[in-house]
Structures are given as C-alpha cells and as structure tokens.
Amino acid sequence: MNGGPTITALECGWLTTQERTLVDGGSTDPLRIPIPAWLVRHQQGDVVFDTGLMPALADDPGALGRYAKYFSAEMTAGDSVAARLGDHDVDPDGSMTVVLSHLHFDHVGGLSALPNARVVVHADEWGVAQSGDGTYDRELYDLGHDVLTVDGAHDLFGDGSVVTMPTPGHTCGHQSLRITNDDGVTILTGDACYFTHTLDDEILPPFGHDLDQQRRSLALLRTERDRGARILPGHDAAAMRSMQRT
Template sequence: MRIHAIQTGEVQIKTRHVESRRNARPARVLDVLTDRNWAPRLPISAYAIEHPDGLIVVDTGESSHANDPGYQPWWHPFVQTSERRWVEPHEEIGPRLQALGHEPAEVGRIVMTHMHGDHAGGLSHFPNAEILMSAREAKMALARDGPANGYLNGHYPGWLKPSPLEFDSEPWEGFEASIVLTDDGAVRLIPTPGHTLGHLSVVVDQGDHLVLIAGDAAYSERALLEGIVDGVAQSAEHHRDSTRRLRELCTRHTVVVVPTHDPDGPQRLAESQATAVPGR
C-alpha cells in the first residue's frame, strides 16, 4: 500500500511552542506568546493512503489564504503574533493530489487527526468526502467557543458535517480502544489525546512494518521518543501518556513514525526507516 507524504507549505512557530518548559496550559501558552525566538520553518504535511478500497487522505494541510490580510482573526493574539505560514496556491492539497494522479472530488474519506487550521485548511477541496474525526474533536472544534480553544472554525467549509467516531471498539496494543477503518484491518485509528483532547493517530499495517501517521501527537520523532510536550497542548498529562503508549508500540513493533511537522518524516516514510526506541 503506497502512502504519500504531501507537503502543503511551511509553518514557523516559537521555540517554546516546539518544546515547552512549563506544565499548566496557561503558563505554556504565555511562555510561547512572550518568546522572541522563532524555531526553524517546519513542513505542514498531510498524507494519502492508496488503499485498495479507495484513497484515504489523512489531514488536509493549510490554506494558501492563511497569510491573507484579515484571514486570521484580529483579536486572536496567538495566530497574529506567534505563528507564520508560507503556502502557495499550488501547494494546497488539492493540486498536490492532482499532481499524484488523484482527483480530490473523488476522494471518499478524509481522516482528521485534529482540527487545527494547518490540518483543516484544505478541507474545501473535498466537498464530496466523508470527514472522519473523533466525536470529542468534532464537538470541541465546532463549539461556539472553539476559536478561543485554538479551533478557528470560521475557516471550516460551510458544508462541513463531520462523521464523529466513538472510540468504544476493540483495544489494541497499549490503547484501550481503536477503530478499524478498512475491511482488511490494515488501517486503524487510535486515540492519542494531549495536543488536543480529541486527537487521533492513524496506524497503517504494511506487513513487515507499521506506519504511524502521528499528526501532532508529537511534533517530531525526537519529541515522541523524549516525551516532549508542545506549548499549546490542551493537556500535558494526556500528551505524555499518549507518547508513552506510542513508544511502547515502537518497542514491540517495527514502526515508521511520521508526525505532521517533522522535516525528516517524509524521508523515513520513503525509506521505511523504523524508529529506534532504546531497549528494542
């Protein structure tokens, strides 16, 4: 099963956003807002899984309008002062998929790891798709107070009606629940709360190894291995618990880890380069 990493431009965030040094969320966010140091630009990735049942797209990247004047809400200090984005129109997920030979209008299923703007910004390319996300994420992202919690839901397409997923089915590995997405069992969703409370990750069984499409469960392979919590995570405690479970998975299996913002993720994916966990 071929999996494509699709880069939809770049984002730049503060060093204390990449790696926080406080525990409580208000202290972490304040630390990011007052940080003067920008981390290097990072890729914004989405993924396309060429499954025999049909193409499955994981996340949709950022919109090329993200830097238009007035696009980001003026009253939102975080998006105004603590994030920068570079996305050209041809870098949006729609044209990227077309370049790979896939018509966006024919995509049947989109899986959202979570609903932050750099993951949901390309949803408008998929008006005919079923948009899957955890029930918790759907509720929080579409809530009236969503923007205050980091969900700029005014940018979501007006037609968006997510298919909410309840993680109430079979346990899998170290996870209390999981959802099998395909009849052959090769694509599975697991709850990885922390960055957002409804965050999920996607595990693809490639036979001799697993590919973990980790979204923002950790910003990089290193963050996953070291349990580094990001500056805006809704829950540091859940974040650490999720990366611990993911490390256990990497101990028991050969796992290729591809987080959204890890510059080395696409190369690891192309080379099926597994994550080396100490003790494996």
C-alpha cells in the same frame, strides 16, 4: 497495491514561529516546521490524513488571521492539498475519506478544497469544536461534509489495514492513524508527537488540552515504535521527506 496501502507525504506549506511557541522551555529562535497532509491509498479508496494549511495563504498572507501574531507562513498554490493530490493523480473533487487528527487550523486548513470527502473525526473533538472552543476556527471545518464521528479505534476498510487510534492530550479528541502494509506498521501521529525526538525527550508544547494525557499517548506511540512500528510525527521535516514520492 498488493502490498497493502501506500503512504505518501504531501507537503502543504510551512510555518515559522519562535521555538518557545511549540517547545516548552524553548528559545526565541525561529523554528520552521512543515505542515504535511498524508495520502494513504487503499484498493477500496483513498484516505487523506489531515489537510495542511489554508490554500488562500498562497495569494493572501492575511489569511493567517489571528495566528499571524505567532506564525509566518510559506505557501504557494502548488502547496495546497488539492494541488498535491493532483500531483499523484488523485482528483480533489472525487470521493475520498479525510481523517482529521484534530481541528487545529494547520490540520484542517485544506478541507475546503476537498468538497466531496467523507470526514472521520473523533466524537470528543467534534463535540468540543461544535460548542465553539476558542482554539478552533469553525469556518475551516464546519463546511457541510458528511462527518462520521468515531469513539475509539475505527477500522476504515474492515481489513485492519487503516485504523484510527485515539491519542488524546494535545486536544481532547486527538487521533492518530495506524496503517499496516507489507512494510509493517506505520503510525501517522498528527500532533500527538510533533517531532521524532519528542518520542524520547517528551518535551511537549507549552499548551495543550491535558499534557499528562498527551504523555500517556506518547508512551503508547513509543511502545509501538519499540515493537517495530515506523512513527511519522506531525511536524518533522525528515520524517515527511522520507515519505515523499515524485
């Protein structure tokens, strides 16, 4: 890791829904999206950004619960974040840092499989989630982990190589993760930007905490891209595949 932190996409299931569920003005055609987690390996420790779908879905499609009205899931035991980490010789029971972009089910679904992680979440997100906002599922993330709430950019290792980046709008406390290594700057956007094309077409989901705020976050990401950063959106199959390693 002399070149700085490495970044690997972990494929942690897929969801299919009608396009209009996720794209404002979209059709009723099916849209199939990957649910990635991301492994960032720093010489001082491992970071996992988001955790994919609930492992229980591998045995029980009913684990989708209230979301089954809108989504169908594809998930095998090998797609769980724990299994994917194992593929890369990372012990899911070991110490690590989990940075959560936000607390929607398809980003926190695998957190239960990482029992000894320290969780880093934006204070606004954690605050709303604790007060029982209806878009969150407390049983997926309020599991007794050591939780560090942050307000603004948080430098995980003190060397500027892995830094959280507030990108609110999709949810009130959404954050992305900015990684700097010998390849330059890479930003894991989470749901601040679903797809690569979203950066330019700005077509957001029909739902969101504050869509104007999300557009400002998108503009920030676009500026970073125009300065040379690699942007890895939250549900873009090509972006995920570009970072998968075997």
